[in-house]
Amino acid sequence: MNLKELGERAVIDEIWNALGEKVGYDDCAFIEQGSRYQLFTTDFVGEGTHFISDVAPYPLGEFIAGVNISDIVAMGGVPEFFMLSAFMPRDKNIDFIKGVINGIKHILDKYDMKYLGGDLKESSITGFAGFAIGHVEKNKIIRRVGASVGDKIFITSPLGKNAAYYYLWKEGLAEFEKVLEIEPRVKEGRALAGKAHTAMDTSDGLISALYQLQELNNLGFEVRFEDVPLHPKAEEVMEEFHISARVLLEFGGDYELLYTSSEHVLGYEIGEVVEEKINYGGKGYESFSKTLDQA
């Protein structure tokens, strides 16, 4: 059976089965280090899948750093270090890689992180595997399992901006780089540490996040869609192209935090955790189901 037929999550299940263990589905791996956990995550960003071949390198670098940091943040952690495995064709200009590195550096400086080096190899396409390392106090870690019936469901900021820009780009009405503009919620993640019962980022879309959290917690995540805040750009695109909010919320591309808690810490309340799982009519976005060309 090929990966398209299985979908990303079933493939990952197969991988863990092959390894003979069930490590779980948190945004990061974590290991004990005294009174805290050290957090590790990796995210691949590739040409054709995440960016077009003539993408501007600086915003691409910011995106590569941002998506990796977001996984640390979703667990309530402090991002500290970053490494990069980069690969690209030999005819690529040096200014491209320098631009990517400068974009990464901008984000690392912003969050007081350190670049630890990496690897650079030749390949027929361009891609980047980032690795981020951080830490979180043991009693403050936020995992994907931990929700209770009665928890409120929150989102850090309005959704749909990146999906909206994707549609505008497809129509020739926006630069592609706008699709890559994200803001890892570092400050918010730290504020949620020790307070949120469960969290994950919305990179694969709200529907995917809700589906996954329901499955892992074996509870219902009942969201009132009329209460989900939408970015002004999303509202503009919905009206202009007669697209439903659902389409934008399935697309993802923004890196907001979806969390549950018994108290309102920050952001927007959009629903409540209930006993019975909600049927959202699908599992949401997974890898191997579409590419930039086909979305």
Next chain:
Amino acid sequence: MNLKELGERAVIDEIWNALGEKVGYDDCAFIEQGSRYQLFTTDFVGEGTHFISDVAPYPLGEFIAGVNISDIVAMGGVPEFFMLSAFMPRDKNIDFIKGVINGIKHILDKYDMKYLGGDLKESSITGFAGFAIGHVEKNKIIRRVGASVGDKIFITSPLGKNAAYYYLWKEGLAEFEKVLEIEPRVKEGRALAGKAHTAMDTSDGLISALYQLQELNNLGFEVRFEDVPLHPKAEEVMEEFHISARVLLEFGGDYELLYTSSEHVLGYEIGEVVEEKINYGGKGYESFSKTLDQA
């Protein structure tokens, strides 16, 4: 200027310059952790550059784990954890990725390491960025700078096996997977920790390693080529195809440790550290200079 004109090492210089710091050229990055350093490394392994598209997945997985572990080992470290960013086309069979994972698992089990998870994404080609984490006692770390005049130069085992198999494969006389058969020198690296003055692995070939160590130490690494032990397979290929040892030693592909020390710890003595740099007639192998098709 493109990457081919610059070559890997000049590009890496440009990257560090863009970052405004000079972190150096050790096999791993390292950060303080009490009485020891934590070691981090990443290595990319890609289709067309490192392996053919119909490669057997199990030996490929062993190779991916092995090359990453080798960097930890070259610094005298204990490898502990491994992560993987994998990307491949959607029509790839699930058995391929399971085979790769089982190959990785075999190597991790062998060295009592733990898999920490990773990322899996779609791409037009197949590639893997491995990420290994380990540690070494502060007073035992082996760096690339540290050689002294009068140090002897050693190599852990005979060289040239992987280069020889590469030539045999090109002639249709060996399976490609033999090119990927490596043995990260975990036991040897630990025996050298605190004793070797400098070390690196020979993955880019002996000439490249000597050139780099000379530049970094600003000393001569005078190797007596008649004393460099060659693998029986290398000798067989040299005779059969009238290839010089130099060609095989430039190719690399084996992951032996080249080290200097005032004492013979293990392996074969092949030369001595002297004041004046030796002209080896080239810088040895670097990325962007050749691919599997063109070698």
